[in-house]
Amino acid sequence: MSERFSFTLLANDGAARRGRLSTPHGLVETPAFMPVGTQATVKAMLPEHVRETGADVVLGNVYHLMLRPGAERVDRLGGLHRFMNWPHTILTDSGGFQVMSLAALRKLDADGVTFKSHIDGSMHRLTPERSIEIQGLLGSDIQMQLDECVRLPASRDEIARGMRLSLDWAERSRTAFEGFGGPEAGRALFGIVQGGDDLALREESATALSAMPFEGYSIGGLAVGEPQQVMFDVTAATTAFLPTEKPRYLMGVGTPDDLVGSVARGVDMFDCVMPTRAGRHGVAYTRFGKLNLKNARHAEQIAPLDPEGPTEISRSYSRAYLHHLIRAGEMLGATLLTWNNIAYYQALMRRLRTAIEEGRFDDEAAVIREGWVRGDVVSS
Amino acid sequence: MSERFSFTLLANDGAARRGRLSTPHGLVETPAFMPVGTQATVKAMLPEHVRETGADVVLGNVYHLMLRPGAERVDRLGGLHRFMNWPHTILTDSGGFQVMSLAALRKLDADGVTFKSHIDGSMHRLTPERSIEIQGLLGSDIQMQLDECVRLPASRDEIARGMRLSLDWAERSRTAFEGFGGPEAGRALFGIVQGGDDLALREESATALSAMPFEGYSIGGLAVGEPQQVMFDVTAATTAFLPTEKPRYLMGVGTPDDLVGSVARGVDMFDCVMPTRAGRHGVAYTRFGKLNLKNARHAEQIAPLDPEGPTEISRSYSRAYLHHLIRAGEMLGATLLTWNNIAYYQALMRRLRTAIEEGRFDDEAAVIREGWVRGDVVSS
Ligand SMILES: [Zn+2]
Ligand SMILES: [Zn+2]
Numbered sequence: 001m002s003e004r005f006s007f008t009l010l011a012n013d014g015a016a017r018r019g020r021l022s023t024p025h026g027l028v029e030t031p032a033f034m035p036v037g038t039q040a041t042v043k044a045m046l047p048e049h050v051r052e053t054g055a056d057v058v059l060g061n062v063y064h065l066m067l068r069p070g071a072e073r074v075d076r077l078g079g080l081h082r083f084m085n086w087p088h089t090i091l092t093d094s095g096g097f098q099v100m101s102l103a104a105l106r107k108l109d110a111d112g113v114t115f116k117s118h119i120d121g122s123m124h125r126l127t128p129e130r131s132i133e134i135q136g137l138l139g140s141d142i143q144m145q146l147d148e149c150v151r152l153p154a155s156r157d158e159i160a161r162g163m164r165l166s167l168d169w170a171e172r173s174r175t176a177f178e179g180f181g182g183p184e185a186g187r188a189l190f191g192i193v194q195g196g197d198d199l200a201l202r203e204e205s206a207t208a209l210s211a212m213p214f215e216g217y218s219i220g221g222l223a224v225g226e227p228q229q230v231m232f233d234v235t236a237a238t239t240a241f242l243p244t245e246k247p248r249y250l251m252g253v254g255t256p257d258d259l260v261g262s263v264a265r266g267v268d269m270f271d272c273v274m275p276t277r278a279g280r281h282g283v284a285y286t287r288f289g290k291l292n293l294k295n296a297r298h299a300e301q302i303a304p305l306d307p308e309g310p311t312e313i314s315r316s317y318s319r320a321y322l323h324h325l326i327r328a329g330e331m332l333g334a335t336l337l338t339w340n341n342i343a344y345y346q347a348l349m350r351r352l353r354t355a356i357e358e359g360r361f362d363d364e365a366a367v368i369r370e371g372w373v374r375g376d377v378v379s380s
Numbered sequence: 381m382s383e384r385f386s387f388t389l390l391a392n393d394g395a396a397r398r399g400r401l402s403t404p405h406g407l408v409e410t411p412a413f414m415p416v417g418t419q420a421t422v423k424a425m426l427p428e429h430v431r432e433t434g435a436d437v438v439l440g441n442v443y444h445l446m447l448r449p450g451a452e453r454v455d456r457l458g459g460l461h462r463f464m465n466w467p468h469t470i471l472t473d474s475g476g477f478q479v480m481s482l483a484a485l486r487k488l489d490a491d492g493v494t495f496k497s498h499i500d501g502s503m504h505r506l507t508p509e510r511s512i513e514i515q516g517l518l519g520s521d522i523q524m525q526l527d528e529c530v531r532l533p534a535s536r537d538e539i540a541r542g543m544r545l546s547l548d549w550a551e552r553s554r555t556a557f558e559g560f561g562g563p564e565a566g567r568a569l570f571g572i573v574q575g576g577d578d579l580a581l582r583e584e585s586a587t588a589l590s591a592m593p594f595e596g597y598s599i600g601g602l603a604v605g606e607p608q609q610v611m612f613d614v615t616a617a618t619t620a621f622l623p624t625e626k627p628r629y630l631m632g633v634g635t636p637d638d639l640v641g642s643v644a645r646g647v648d649m650f651d652c653v654m655p656t657r658a659g660r661h662g663v664a665y666t667r668f669g670k671l672n673l674k675n676a677r678h679a680e681q682i683a684p685l686d687p688e689g690p691t692e693i694s695r696s697y698s699r700a701y702l703h704h705l706i707r708a709g710e711m712l713g714a715t716l717l718t719w720n721n722i723a724y725y726q727a728l729m730r731r732l733r734t735a736i737e738e739g740r741f742d743d744e745a746a747v748i749r750e751g752w753v754r755g756d757v758v759s760s
Pocket of ligand 1: 223252253254271272273274
């Protein structure tokens with residue numbers, strides 16, 4: 001519990017990186033995928049089972065947690081790790097993104113944002129300082145600066161304005177982080193690169209943030225509906241301007257294919273609700289691509305999701321049973337598919353890490369993509 | 381998988397009995413509580429975790445399973461044990477009770493009952509023979525005759541009519557069970573005692589069924605809203621007319637207090653949705669009685685449900701966290717409370733079994749009841 005945050009780059013293979021984070025709550029092997037635990041739980045999963053899939057870190061959402069149960073309450077209860085029985089690393093977002101996407105009303109000014117809770121209509125205020133204070137109360141190991149993610153499409157001026165406001169908030173966040181004792185607690189604060197799909201603005205943002213003493217850098221404002229190639233191009237252009245000795249986190253990404261392509265472009269960390277949300281909606285991620293278990297073709301398939309799947313769960317329940325559970329609206333269906341999906345994502349990241357270590361990332365990526373294209377093992 | 385059904389009475393303590401069932405899928409220590417797995421899943425739980433609580437047997441519902449996924453489909457998929465990953469004993473009901481309580485429309489005649497599915501409105505027919513056929517297709521170890529459970533209040537004549545129709549169906553069920561190879565497969569068929577709250581009718585029913593070659597006897601038509609003392613009186617009067625060498629199953633019962641009182645009156649087996657349903661609604665069963673985790677008084681309680689609770693789950697999650705999960709509508713709340721509740725019920729049955737073996741059932745029952753009366757350990 002006393003280790004200070006650090007990042008060690010262990011190997012390179014092209015732009016792909018194999019690294020290791022050390023945090024007050026343990027090691028995080030990178031490239032890493034972080035399951036999302038929005039309301040202090042990775043939905044439908046027990047924390048020990050999340051850990052068993054190989055996850056070293058989960059993400060908590062400031063927006064949700066500040067509204068319920070409240071940051072001060074979590075602090076009185078001993079912090080988020082203890083509250084949610086997750087003794088490993090926790091990363092938190094700043095709350096800004098979800099204020100813009102979920103709050104009933106919000107009003108942004110240069111100092112922060114005022115918004116109305118989607119739960120009970122109460123009014124709240126989030127500033128760079130308050131976001132850092134909340135993340136400190138939660139006890140987050142890896143914290144994010146508050147930023148403004150301008151909704152696309154937007155004019156270049158509007159994107160530039162949001163990016164420059166985010167730079168101002170980056171400085172204020174850093175000052176607050178130091179004021180609240182973040183460095184002494186061994187915690188990390190990441191600056192967030194903005195700039196939309198404008199490569200010059202991304203360069204300006206990345207360069208300015210690189211001059212500030214952040215422990216790592218996030219790439220924000222992507223995975224908001226743009227074509228995959230745009231995301232890849234912006235990511236590659238951004239990582240090129242970030243210091244090699246600091247970790248890079250691509251926020252809210254993505255599909256397995258997005259992950260492989262972004263690791264190839266120098267990203268170390270990812271989070272996405274996709275594996276958990278898909279699991280609750282009857283969709284399984286496998287070596288052979290996505291399977292929709294609601295589909296009638298699975299109704300009498302005695303085969304499991306994948307006889308060589310990444311967890312006992314993937315290997316021991318028939319597709320027919322999963323189909324039945326999903327159709328019948330049984331929670332166990334959501335649990336089993338979420339479990340498979342998180343395990344699949346973790347297995348994918350392990351595979352990428354090993355391939356980078358062994359200098360064969362491109363070959364491994366090709367083999368992985370081939371599996372997705374080849375499709376399902378079980379004839380329909 | 382080749383053991384024939386048998387029941388061994390190991391000890392008596394007053395009317396309370398300690399026994400052991402042997403079935404094609406293992407041993408069942410009695411008195412036993414059977415978690416309900418209506419749609420081929422004990423809601424919100426993995427089957428291996430149900431097993432870990434100490435459950436030797438779960439219950440499946442013919443009404444639900446015949447409608448979805450269908451008995452013939454389950455048979456093609458290798459039977460219910462394999463379908464739901466529960467390699468231990470399974471007991472099924474006959475479907476009759478739920479046809480009367482859940483089906484959109486139903487028409488009873490002397491031969492059987494025709495009803496409309498609550499899922500898709502399709503028409504179905506259940507007869508004593510078809511119910512046994514379905515239970516055989518599912519591969520149920522312990523099967524129930526189709527019976528008619530007359531809804532109270534009803535006239536004595538109406539109760540008598542339903543009881544006698546159930547006797548007729550008992551004979552037809554037995555014939556069907558033998559025709560479908562139940563005895564050769566080592567399975568059991570239980571006759572069901574009816575007769576409402578009329579002790580003379582209960583005696584007539586129990587006596588007539590005792591003369592038929594059933595492997596065990598169920599007490600039906602109770603736990604339908606009558607006062608606890610009526611249930612106890614009818615149960616005591618019924619078990620008095622049942623053969624001592626056969627197991628007795630009190631259907632749909634009940635609260636922990638119902639279980640203790642019914643074991644005292646000679647019952648060996650129970651099932652009830654209470655621990656699972658309560659878990660999904662934020663209620664925990666403990667040594668100290670029921671706790672409603674939705675209640676605001678738990679919002680900052682760092683104490684677990686019970687520091688000496690029957691499972692790691694009961695001991696390692698704070699009440700504050702459970703309160704949060706339930707308030708936030710998170711599935712994990714339902715899973716953790718269901719788990720605690722099933723584990724509590726199983727621990728209670730273990731405690732009763734040991735007490736009977738040691739000839740101190742009444743003392744143990746008194747200590748158990750004292751805990752419920754004393755109430756919560758954590759001050760509010
Ligand atoms: Zn995402
Ligand atoms: Zn019940």
